């Protein structure tokens with residue numbers, strides 16, 4: 001029976017997901033007794049990491065939005081089977097950098113793969129494994145792309161960073177649409193504020209969802 005807590009982080013490029021996952025994982029590990037698992041998509045297993053390398057190098061671009069959605073979903077199925085489902089069954093906090101909402105947003109942003117077909121693909125792929133809480137890190141795409149560029153240094157852009165600004169603006173709207181459609185699961189966080197403020201907003205939302213037991217107890221059960 002599933003006992004764990006599944007938290008996903010979503011948003012556009014350079015929104016600060018990896019930074020905030022590191023911070024939340026450290027806070028959870030310091031203060032609480034549950035196991036904490038940090039993982040990412042596409043990736044998280046050897047096979048899914050191989051698919052990640054192919055997709056982010058742009059080698060599957062010619063398949064189009066739906067073809068790329070199939071590859072992300074294939075990677076996700078392996079990730080769910082080998083990492084996510086077992087960790088949740090052990091009772092872990094599972095923090096995942098991107099998940100199914102990224103397919104809805106990125107592969108849905110251009111409208112080439114219809115919403116209905118992406119929803120059907122998602123249902124089959126997830127097979128009932130859905131996040132308990134999703135943070136949508138929201139910021140203007142210009143800021144996110146600039147952050148991603150600074151961090152990248154001399155390296156080249158990947159498959160999606162290289163898309164036009166209009167694509168990144170459409171993505172932002174897609175993520176906000178998802179949050180509006182599922183307000184109980186999704187919390188929109190203003191990611192344009194300093195790192196500490198973003199971390200505080202995320203931690204508060206976790207505490208609201210899973211209140212701490214009496215002060216002094218180590219376990220955030």
Ligand code: T5A
Pocket residue numbers: 012013014015016017018019020041042056072097098099100101102103104106107147148150151160161191192193194195196198
């Ligand atoms: N994709 C993925 C799909 O198209 N469909 C899918 O189904 C899935 C799962 C993955 C790509 O694949 C696409 C989406 C992506 O394009 P990736 O390398 O994992 O590629 O790319 P991202 O997930 O976008 O990760 P990034 O590393 O680019 O961004 P993060 O993790 O959001 O940002 P982070 O934490 O690395 O921060 C970026 C920089 O900003 C600074 C950090 O120090 C860092 O230098 N920063 C801040 N600066 C100022 N203020 C703050 N509050 C800051 N927070 C972080």
